[in-house]
Amino acid sequence: MKFTIKSEKPATVKSGCVILGVFEHRKLSPAAAQFDKSTGGLLKKLLQKGDMDGKCGQTLILHYPAGANCERVLLAGCGKAEEFNSRAFNKVIAGVTRAVNQ
Numbered sequence: 001m002k003f004t005i006k007s008e009k010p011a012t013v014k015s016g017c018v019i020l021g022v023f024e025h026r027k028l029s030p031a032a033a034q035f036d037k038s039t040g041g042l043l044k045k046l047l048q049k050g051d052m053d054g055k056c057g058q059t060l061i062l063h064y065p066a067g068a069n070c071e072r073v074l075l076a077g078c079g080k081a082e083e084f085n086s087r088a089f090n091k092v093i094a095g096v097t098r099a100v101n102q
Contacts, residue, residue: 011038011068017061018070019096022047022054023081032075039067043075054078056088057095074099 010018010031021029026047028036036043042065046052052060056079065073076096079088 009038010035011070014069016070017072017074017100018068019074019076021078021092022052022075023078023084024054024056026052026054027081029078035068035073039065042066043073052077056080057091059095059099061099 004015010020011034018035020032020035020043022032022043023029026044028043028047032043042062046060046062047054052058052075054077056077058077060075062073062075064071074096076092076099078084078092
């Protein structure tokens with residue numbers, strides 16, 4: 001499996017999967033907010049329906065999001081924004097790794 005890390009507008013990336021962070025209480029990370037804007041509010045709609053809260057390590061995968069060039073989006077729960085640190089980051093990565101391997 002090949003992984004590539006890029007710093008681009010998330011909705012424009014042609015990829016099998018784009019990973020975006022969501023903080024607790026359904027707060028989008030800056031990249032996720034930018035993606036949400038490009039996709040007409042797709043992420044906010046899903047979060048408002050309760051599909052994900054953003055708890056650290058939680059994941060949610062979306063297939064073929066309209067308005068984006070990627071095949072999938074993996075939302076990664078990052079926990080409380082004010083408590084996001086290297087320990088929380090490691091937990092997020094563990095959750096993302098499990099989801100990607102499935």
